[in-house]
Amino acid sequence: MIDHEGPTPLYVQVADAIQARINAGELLPNRPIPSENQLVQEYAIARGTARKAIQLLRERGLVVTVVGRGTYVAAASG
Amino acid sequence: MIDHEGPTPLYVQVADAIQARINAGELLPNRPIPSENQLVQEYAIARGTARKAIQLLRERGLVVTVVGRGTYVAAASG
DNA sequence: AAAGATTTGTGCGTATGTATA
């Protein structure tokens, strides 16, 4: 699912993949997304790349991060 | 303070700016200088440029870098 | 209360690719 060779940055691909899981209803509002370490294992990426992907999802307003807890799918907006 | 257009390399300008802050007593011996990420924000430069500036300060003997901790103003030499 | 595990936050080290002068 993740192309480690192609032109699209890994962190964008990972963010898009998580967004797809949210849109598919696999990841639900107010429920945690996989931890950084889990993303590292699932997608075979570095932690910094996982963090950048999560940061991108935050900027998209899709997730909220809590220190020491994890990152959660944002509550339904409408 | 930083000229992104002029002939002087950015990393030299940033190093000079930090050196000025040390000489002015704004940055004290055995105290940390701004982190790479802070320099990136303060001077609107890339991380690589911040790193080259710090490297230059190291070569000048003005700072000491500790892996995993940060970069510190060198203890008074004389 | 204390200790350990989990998770995010921060910071530096390193390498590669691209673009420009």
Added chain:
DNA sequence: ATATACATACGCACAAATCTT
């Protein structure tokens, strides 16, 4: 070809917050 500068990506270490035992 060399120097400068940015973006991406991986690695390692430690701190802080949270949770569990």
